[in-house]
Amino acid sequence: MSSPQPPPKYHEPVQGTVFHGDGREEALLKHLNSLPELSADQTASLSLQDKSQRVLDAIHEFGKQENSYLMSVGDTKGRKVEALISERKPKLILELGSYVGFSGISFSRQLPSQHPNSVYPHEWTSNPEEDRAGYISLEKSEVYADTARGAFKLAGLDKVVKIVTGSSTTSLKNLRKTLNMPRPLKFDMVFLDHLKPLYTIDLKVMEEEGLVGPGTVLVADNVVKPGNPPYLSYVRASPVSKRAILSQTRPTSQPPITPNPTNESDWDSAFKNGPIDETLWVPEEAEGVQADGDPGLVYTSQMLDGWDPYTGERDACEVSVCTGRED
Template identity: 70%
Template sequence: MPIATPTETSVRAAPAPPPKYHEPVQGTVFHGDGREEDLLRHLRSLPSLSPSETSGLSLRDRSQRVLNAIHEFGKGENRYLMSVGETKGRQVEDLVRSKKPKLILELGSYVGYSGISFSRHLPELYHSSTFPRDWSAAPTSQDRAGYISLEKSEVYAETAAGAVELAGLDKVVKIVVGSSTTSIKSLRKTLDMPRPMKFDMVFLDHLKPLYTIDLKVLEEEGLVGRGTVLVADNVVKPGNPAYLSWVRATPAQKRQALNLGPLSTQPQLTPNPSSDDEWLTAFRDGPIDETRWVPPEAEGVTSKGDPSLIYESQMLDGWDESQMLDGWDPYTGEKDACEVSTCVGREE
């Protein structure tokens, strides 16, 4: 069953591909070489982002200035930024406005672009709620709203926090520093989230091999469940067959794979489909076996997840079904897309 997208997207013209600013970056140094620290210094130096210039702006306009500044910085030589970008980002923003999630979890803060883009709708949707910085003052856990972002790199977390503050969203966004998989295991304690409280939306945009194990841990911890919307970036570039296989599989397929036990070595990765029209049907019958491998970055955490959960999963890849894969890397122009998977219940 297709995921419903907001009505307003159906009347828009499909966006044009972005200009190409960088060559494809896979296999090259494209992060962690000082550009993230340079970005934060650059943002803080811009007069247009100073408190005197932004204090009178609406939250939407103030945050957009920061997003524009991040994007412009990323156009420069050796400044490619692995952010979601405007095309895919606006599609996810439409989803936020449509689904109205109250609690959003992000895996991978990076420099804060997606956190700013998606979290800025929460104060408008839940203006009377208590946000993460002041959660201790919430009368009950149901009065909480906010955007929780997990980031392994202290440098990236500092950059993201600085950008979020300039955007005026520091009370809305809470960044938790540490490995995503281990952070998820302790997230209920970290955030004081009693069961059965869960996240309404999860945005995955971190190390690609961790997508599947991290989702399994979220399932096991009861942090996702009926109604949770999963949005996974980069499922086309570079691709993530294992994750797509897990969210598109039936409970029976997942249980069968789990019964075989974990893999001791990384399997050969299944290649991406060769044409656009294959993407919506690909990976529904496998490679489910690839989900049995747990990368070393999970730091020894294993999980069977909750194979009984049922997802309705489809690529958020077009502004209508006649325009496939019209999402792009914002700097290289390469085709890309997000996978949107809504948990509709469980098979008992």
């Protein structure tokens, strides 16, 4: 991991404290709707890029206030993911964890210009030959989903983004039916930014459902802060290692948590001898859904380093490209 200068510090580290779900999300939407510079009259002549950037800036400014920390990807990591989207031009992007819509705005706003002739989510039909593009975002909280929808509308992206509410694991099992999404159609990119223990089981469900596969790019946030050793172990493991772990008995309680590396220089090479035992553990939040995944899929991974946008803590996204399969 490189060491650029961190952003200004606006909040102390928030782990173990109340930092969401206490009314700040509803207050954010009310605040956004009150800003004259985000009104339809003020933004009508702006490009989609400029209009959406105004909303991103307003969300970020709100998060700087006392007791208003927001769980957003931020601009240091966000800009790198946007560059990846600019390079790869994905048509179908799936997000796990809408929260207040910051990442959804940031990562969906290139789609209309990249794919101007495609059909977007609110106009999808049952035609399997349909040239689809769009940003699908899964969110468990109805409150957060409402806030995100409001932000998407202000940003001019409400036709580009579709939010599906409910538990992520269950939603993924039913997503093809929900979206009328026939096989072999899959997502070109997936952004994981929800409950950290669900990253691994949700990826396995996506593999089994064919929602990801060769060519899909996975972008997982917060793999340094707080870290996610099971997920890193899974995407960095060989098919041989993943198949071997499946012969073990699935644990009925959470195994001991593998610590993050103590040395910053070890992050890129850590967890490559997995998968570790935690990859078999299914948290209660998965609501009884179990999955073995598709162990034959091969990923190549690298970390995009960055910062928490408000606390100045080091963080990173793990970018894993599915390059093929080994049967």
